[in-house]
Amino acid sequence: MSVHVSDTSVVRGACPHDCPDTCAFLYHVEDGKLVEVTGDPDHPMTRGGLCVKLKNFAEHHYNPDRLLYPMKRVGAKGSGQFERISWDEALAEIKSRWTDIIDEFGAQAIMPHVYLGHQGTLNGLTSGDAFFNRLGSSVAEKTYCESGSSTAWIMTVGPTGGLDLESLAYSKYIIVWGMNMTSTNLHAWPFVLEAKKKGAKVVVIDPVRTRTAKQADWHIPIKPGTDAALALGMMNIIIAEDLYDHDYVEQYTLGFEELKDRAAEYPPEKVSAITGIPVADILTLAREYAATQPSAIRQGVALERSRGGGQAIRAITCLPALTGAWRHVGGGAVEMPIWEFPTKFDAICRPDWIKPGTRVVNELDLGAALTGELDLDPPIKSLFVYNSNPVSQAPDQAKIIAGLQREDLFTVASELFISDTARYADILLPATMQAEQYDLMVTWGHLYMTLNQPAIEAPGECVPNVEMFRRLAKTMGFDDPYWDRTDEEMLQDFYDWDAPQLQGITLEKLKEKGYMRLNVGDADKRAPHAEGNFKTPSGKCEFKASAAADGNFVVPVWRSMYEGEQSGEPVDPLPDYLPPFESPHSNPELAARYPLNIVSPKPHAFLNTQYGNETVQQRRQGEQVVLLHPDDAAGRGIEAGSYVRVFNDRGHFEGRAELTDDMMPGLVMANVGYWPSLTRTGTSVNAISSGKHCSLGQAGTYCDNLVEVARV
Amino acid sequence: MPHIVTDNCRLCRFTDCVEVCPVECFHADEERTYIDPDVCIDCGACIPACPVRAIYDTEDMPEEFVPWIAINAERAATLPVLSARQPALPTAADRQKELGF
Numbered sequence: 001m002s003v004h005v006s007d008t009s010v011v012r013g014a015c016p017h018d019c020p021d022t023c024a025f026l027y028h029v030e031d032g033k034l035v036e037v038t039g040d041p042d043h044p045m046t047r048g049g050l051c052v053k054l055k056n057f058a059e060h061h062y063n064p065d066r067l068l069y070p071m072k073r074v075g076a077k078g079s080g081q082f083e084r085i086s087w088d089e090a091l092a093e094i095k096s097r098w099t100d101i102i103d104e105f106g107a108q109a110i111m112p113h114v115y116l117g118h119q120g121t122l123n124g125l126t127s128g129d130a131f132f133n134r135l136g137s138s139v140a141e142k143t144y145c146e147s148g149s150s151t152a153w154i155m156t157v158g159p160t161g162g163l164d165l166e167s168l169a170y171s172k173y174i175i176v177w178g179m180n181m182t183s184t185n186l187h188a189w190p191f192v193l194e195a196k197k198k199g200a201k202v203v204v205i206d207p208v209r210t211r212t213a214k215q216a217d218w219h220i221p222i223k224p225g226t227d228a229a230l231a232l233g234m235m236n237i238i239i240a241e242d243l244y245d246h247d248y249v250e251q252y253t254l255g256f257e258e259l260k261d262r263a264a265e266y267p268p269e270k271v272s273a274i275t276g277i278p279v280a281d282i283l284t285l286a287r288e289y290a291a292t293q294p295s296a297i298r299q300g301v302a303l304e305r306s307r308g309g310g311q312a313i314r315a316i317t318c319l320p321a322l323t324g325a326w327r328h329v330g331g332g333a334v335e336m337p338i339w340e341f342p343t344k345f346d347a348i349c350r351p352d353w354i355k356p357g358t359r360v361v362n363e364l365d366l367g368a369a370l371t372g373e374l375d376l377d378p379p380i381k382s383l384f385v386y387n388s389n390p391v392s393q394a395p396d397q398a399k400i401i402a403g404l405q406r407e408d409l410f411t412v413a414s415e416l417f418i419s420d421t422a423r424y425a426d427i428l429l430p431a432t433m434q435a436e437q438y439d440l441m442v443t444w445g446h447l448y449m450t451l452n453q454p455a456i457e458a459p460g461e462c463v464p465n466v467e468m469f470r471r472l473a474k475t476m477g478f479d480d481p482y483w484d485r486t487d488e489e490m491l492q493d494f495y496d497w498d499a500p501q502l503q504g505i506t507l508e509k510l511k512e513k514g515y516m517r518l519n520v521g522d523a524d525k526r527a528p529h530a531e532g533n534f535k536t537p538s539g540k541c542e543f544k545a546s547a548a549a550d551g552n553f554v555v556p557v558w559r560s561m562y563e564g565e566q567s568g569e570p571v572d573p574l575p576d577y578l579p580p581f582e583s584p585h586s587n588p589e590l591a592a593r594y595p596l597n598i599v600s601p602k603p604h605a606f607l608n609t610q611y612g613n614e615t616v617q618q619r620r621q622g623e624q625v626v627l628l629h630p631d632d633a634a635g636r637g638i639e640a641g642s643y644v645r646v647f648n649d650r651g652h653f654e655g656r657a658e659l660t661d662d663m664m665p666g667l668v669m670a671n672v673g674y675w676p677s678l679t680r681t682g683t684s685v686n687a688i689s690s691g692k693h694c695s696l697g698q699a700g701t702y703c704d705n706l707v708e709v710a711r712v
Numbered sequence: 713m714p715h716i717v718t719d720n721c722r723l724c725r726f727t728d729c730v731e732v733c734p735v736e737c738f739h740a741d742e743e744r745t746y747i748d749p750d751v752c753i754d755c756g757a758c759i760p761a762c763p764v765r766a767i768y769d770t771e772d773m774p775e776e777f778v779p780w781i782a783i784n785a786e787r788a789a790t791l792p793v794l795s796a797r798q799p800a801l802p803t804a805a806d807r808q809k810e811l812g813f
Binding site: 038039041047048049050051052055182183186187189190193197211214215604605616619620 | 732733734735736750751753754755756757758760761769771772795
């Protein structure tokens with residue numbers, strides 16, 4: 001809770017969460033106890049405030065349900081019956097089981113499973129990559145979020161940070177495309193408001209009239225998974241009406257003639273039929289966007305969550321080069337600025353330890369991998385889960401649970417709590433929470449290096465992931481100096497501190513200041529692509545992408561920096577619209593049984609599943625709600641407040657119906673993040689999610705699912 | 713559930729809250745500020761900013777403040793948004809002293 005803080009000692013920290021904002025923290029400590037966590041008032045984005053998710057962050061550290069000691073399973077799988085053991089016993093058991101598995105099946109029978117439950121350099125997404133590469137496990141492809149966007153962005157403009165969110169203050173026309181910013185990118189919203197005060201128009205394109213859409217000047221509802229068609233339709237108008245920047249296109253882009261032909265296939269009437277947006281609105285949007293400079297697009301990750309999501313990001317990312325928006329401060333597009341940081345991912349992940357030909361297993365295929373539906377040889381015999389909770393967050397929930405119940409599967413989970421995934425583990429390892437550990441945060445929404453310093457002692461026998469992997473490495477007999485380094489030495493080795501972006505920035509200074517901005521130009525002057533300078537092979541914005549020649553790929557950072565075994569399916573070098581796998585329009589046969597499309601965006605008060613077990617946050621988030629348009633409810637006998645069952649062939653979950661014209665007819669919405677074990681049915685929204693991947697970068701298709709809804 | 717401004721704001725209207733609010737959910741009349749419950753995103757940044765502790769999270773407040781939920785909603789709906797900090801009311805210093813802050 002936010003109390004009025006009195007005199008306490010203050011330690012500088014940083015938010016650990018998978019959110020673009022990476023807020024700078026002030027930990028308030030009294031007699032060795034964390035009493036409050038507040039936002040740093042001096043940080044240009046944090047501005048002294050955190051968010052609803054972090055409101056009870058100090059108390060969260062003292063939650064009585066925290067996992068404090070290593071445990072071993074003593075009941076049936078999933079029974080939740082565990083007994084305390086020592087770290088030595090836990091490590092010895094892991095070594096013994098893994099040695100047997102490696103002897104019989106080979107190390108590739110072991111699969112790590114990790115995502116961004118923590119966003120640090122030492123303890124986050126890539127914290128175990130070196131260990132598992134050294135072990136010779138299967139390489140886990142971590143494409144829960146952003147992978148489709150990364151592939152598409154890099155194909156189009158290369159690994160550039162793009163537009164700084166702080167520069168939105170200087171935009172005159174802002175399109176927030178597929179993102180509920182006031183829930184999921186809150187600390188960038190004041191820059192949008194600042195632009196608005198100066199006369200900018202704010203447009204939100206989203207299937208749902210979200211709390212962000214309600215604050216915009218114009219909300220354009222769009223059918224889910226059809227964003228590429230809208231972007232191509234905008235190009236069609238911009239080119240046909242000669243609203244594009246000839247000189248910019250000539251000098252700094254590649255493949256304009258081909259793009260022009262492609263866009264010609266998307267006249268407004270056709271786009272209107274696909275997207276559900278009136279022709280007049282498509283015309284107005286295209287004309288205003290092109291004519292009002294500087295124009296900015298804030299791309300949401302939601303765009304990638306359908307079959308053609310990657311191509312949608314490709315198409316949208318072409319727009320600012322077509323209009324020359326990049327010429328201006330405040331013009332261009334925001335995807336994620338992570339590429340501006342000189343992080344040495346090879347030094348972190350050690351892909352040189354991966355034996356050529358090592359197989360890749362995608363994490364979104366976990367259920368299929370564990371149940372044998374994927375024909376894997378050797379089969380997965382051990383799963384090591386950290387920084388993630390696939391039972392709630394991955395698609396095909398029922399299959400994952402069936403797989404985790406396999407008696408011959410040896411599962412280890414490192415966790416803060418006994419999550420719905422950890423519940424199925426054979427061995428549990430206790431992890432530290434953010435105020436108890438040291439880390440330099442990875443950031444995907446701003447341009448600051450932010451250091452988290454420990455403020456309190458770790459409780460029980462909790463250890464940071466980085467220490468857990470040191471222990472595992474020693475246990476497995478790895479004598480590489482990689483694991484002999486301190487946290488500090490690792491951070492020195494994991495960044496290129498001599499890079500121009502880090503000039504004047506050191507760990508020592510970060511300890512004092514907490515955060516420092518990269519030397520990439522100030523927000524009121526920065527226009528990174530005013531003169532092209534794209535990070536593609538041609539140095540231009542590639543409407544026609546040269547990277548398509550090698551077929552589909554996942555950006556290496558999402559796969560332990562492994563370059564091998566990319567899926568390589570053919571990829572259209574030009575952006576195009578690919579209809580969803582599941583929609584009434586594209587799949588009428590399936591829609592005859594399951595006529596409603598569902599989207600499952602992030603919750604407001606939980607961070608994915610984190611805080612889903614906190615009583616206070618449960619009250620703030622409320623129980624699982626299913627949003628429906630009144631027309632869809634009427635024919636089904638559903639009234640506001642009635643409990644409904646949402647289902648398809650993959651599974652079901654239940655929620656309380658809320659009827660609102662914030663939804664378009666034919667669309668259902670239910671937030672992800674609820675712990676299945678805490679719901680009425682023991683399932684949550686990902687019970688109905690398809691395991692299919694987006695056409696670029698293997699992203700999930702969480703917003704490309706058909707369901708039926710019935711009153712319970 | 714949103715946040716609310718309670719009686720301590722009356723005759724003060726320091727508006728430090730407005731400066732830290734990321735979504736511009738504060739509205740004001742001549743006497744005090746109010747929070748629009750449909751716009752407030754529950755971040756709580758305004759709570760420690762208020763010099764007279766007038767702001768509460770409705771999930772975590774004494775029972776006596778319950779009537780303020782409706783007052784904030786009703787008044788915010790009819791008053792203009794306050795999007796920048798304003799000078800405190802002339803009575804603010806005395807009122808702050810009276811309130812014991």
